[in-house]
Amino acid sequence: MSTVSLNISNIVKLTDEKFAELADANRDLRLELTAKGELIIMPPTGGETGDRNFEIDGQLWLWNRQTRLGKAFDSSTGFRLPNGATRSPDVSWIRIEKWSTLSAEQRKKFLPICPDFVVELVSETDDLAQVRQKMQEYLENGLLLGWLINPKNRTVEVFRANREMERLEGVLSLSGEDVLPGFVLNLQPIWEN
Known part of the structure; x- marks a missing residue:
C-alpha cells in the first residue's frame, strides 16, 4: 500500500480533538493532516525502513541522553504546526527551552510547535516530491535543520x-551543526541495510 491523500476539507473540518480520535482509532496507520485539510494516510513501514528509522532514533536518543539539550521523538509523535497542519516526522527533536514553554496538558497531545530538527527517511512508498514539500513546510513553520x-x-x-537546500551524495556521516552540537549521525548502517 502506498501513501494516500484524501481531500476532506469540503466535507468535514477536523478539529485537533477529532483528528486525535481518528488517529487513535486507526493505530495501524500513520495519519497526517495538511494545512489545507487533506488527510494523509500512510501505511506502516516495511522492515528495512523500520530498521533504518530505529537506527537513526537510537543514535539521536543516545546523543540526547548524554547532552540533555532537548527532547527527541519518534515517528508516532504529531506536531501541530503554526500553519495548522499536523505532521509526524520520522525522527524529530526540540530544544529543552522550547519544551519548557509547553504546559503539561499540551505535552500530552499533538505538540503545538514545529520541531527544531527533523529527519525524513524516504521509503519505497514515498513520493520524493511530496516529502520535499513536507520538508519545505517544516522550514516555513520554524524548522532549523532537517535531513x-x-x-x-x-x-x-x-x-x-x-x-x-544542499544535496550530499555518498556521505558516511552528518553533523548536527549548531542545532545539535556534537551530534554526528553515522550513515553507514543506513546505507548497508
Whole structure:
C-alpha cells in the first residue's frame, strides 16, 4: 500500500480533538493532516525502513541522553504546526527551552510547535516530491535543520533555515551543526541495510 491523500476539507473540518480520535482509532496507520485539510494516510513501514528509522532514533536518543539539550521523538509523535497542519516526522527533536514553554496538558497531545530538527527517511512508498514539500513546510513553520535521507541512491538533502537546500551524495556521516552540537549521525548502517 502506498501513501494516500484524501481531500476532506469540503466535507468535514477536523478539529485537533477529532483528528486525535481518528488517529487513535486507526493505530495501524500513520495519519497526517495538511494545512489545507487533506488527510494523509500512510501505511506502516516495511522492515528495512523500520530498521533504518530505529537506527537513526537510537543514535539521536543516545546523543540526547548524554547532552540533555532537548527532547527527541519518534515517528508516532504529531506536531501541530503554526500553519495548522499536523505532521509526524520520522525522527524529530526540540530544544529543552522550547519544551519548557509547553504546559503539561499540551505535552500530552499533538505538540503545538514545529520541531527544531527533523529527519525524513524516504521509503519505497514515498513520493520524493511530496516529502520535499513536507520538508519545505517544516522550514516555513520554524524548522532549523532537517535531513531528507534517501537510502536508495545514498543521498541526503540538508534543509536549513534561511539557506538553500544542499544535496550530499555518498556521505558516511552528518553533523548536527549548531542545532545539535556534537551530534554526528553515522550513515553507514543506513546505507548497508
